Amino acid sequence: MKNLSGKVIETKAFSPNELKPSLGKKLRELREVAGMTQSELASQIGVSRSAVSRMERSEDLSVVLLKKFVSGLGATLRVDASFDSTSPVTLRVREAFGSECTNDDQLLFPLFEEESFKASRDVVLSIKPRYSTRILDGTKTVELRRRFPVQVPKGTLVYIYSTSPIRALTGTARILGVEKIDLEEMWERFSPVACIDRGDFDSYFSGLEQGIAILLGNVRPLSRAIGLSELRDRFEFAPPQSFIYANPLLREAIKNESSSLPH
Template identity: 75%
Template sequence: MKKLSGKIIETKAFSEGEIEVSLGRRLRQLRELAGMTQSELAGQIGTSRSAISRVENHDDVSVAMLKALVGGMGAKLRIDASFDASSPVMLRIREAFDVEQTDDDQLLFPIFEEEPFRTRRDVVLSIKPQYSTPILEGVKTVELRRRFPVKVPKGTLAYIYSTSPTRALTGTAYISGVEKISLEEMWTKYSSVACIKRSDFDDYFSGLDQGIAIQLEHVRQLPRAIGLDELRNRFEFTPPQSFVYANPLLREALKHESSSLPN
């Protein structure tokens, strides 16, 4: 997936027999979409027009050249390894790295990037009503989790999905910080604002030495709770066990839902 002139261009996978979507041809299509000639692109990356032509007529392109080409078009190359939930390495990767969880069934591990959570992406947090209610009331200002990306940028918008029996999107909050710390330090530091009993805390984090503290601010309750049936019908929404990135359609609709909220 590449970004050109403010637009995201998603390329398709191809097999050896599918010449029409070969890598060389895909690069030519992207160059043309960027409005550049071969000579212009060559000048941008310090090579010859014939070198660009050779690349566009072959599929054997080095990663260095590929990065240079998309960089010359004003884009940034991204290559990810996608692991399904059934993969035996998924749990080990989730434990070892702070990687992107695109949904409940997939883990996205960037090959090049040092910081997997590169840009702000709105998230939907599934929270039990006994904890989401005090968040909306302004009493609970920290959400505790076993796992969550620690590199989430400050200011990321979190939509609060209250689980059963409420089963609805009920509010929003901004993430002001994410901290991975020892459980004892977490309890000492956040127990007064996490609204959780010590016994429940110990049960939830059983088997771990560290946990994640998500700091919340600017909490707002939606003008109306959006129930699960409506979420499914309008946005093909499936409640995550922990969190999921909000899809563009949901984000756009909720901008209008929350526009009437008082400041």
């Protein structure tokens, strides 16, 4: 093939695998973005510079080496399995492990992470107004769910999103505990403080033998409700069907302004 100057240049067809960036190349790019040389990273993780060079040329690395490489950059390694919400496997994973969809389209199940659920991973709970108002006035101290991660530690911050017709972030609370228990025991222990009648309880948990009880405390109404339009514009917020992890923008605003957000 000739270019515009008349010189002959060689053309070559690449396979899809050849066009896909290798793992090693991605690691090299990550190191360069972090502003470290191979020698600096090698010193940080206790290997030779040539060992780092081999990692960056590799098409495949063990989890141990991946963890070592990223730890030298000040990062932690997490590996997730992503399931489409319509996959028949998704329901079984959610039931078996108490996992939850991060949005309407997928479920992320952690295969490997250096720490379990961190307290800093605040959550947003979607709650019907007839229940959220009772949480905020102190009447309702337990939120009942079909599914919720049982490994969430005490002290995790919860943002209360009141669903339609309010459609606003209305308050915060702290998780005092999470229990997965038989439904009859749940009803006996928590019905007085869950503010739910027996008919609604049985209907909600239909088809299950166990449910999740989320114990709440340190409830604080926001000084003003943050409506859905503002949440979308300022914090890239999308209301969850059940719960989501709060994004960094929203977490930082709540942290800095306590119970009041800046206008």
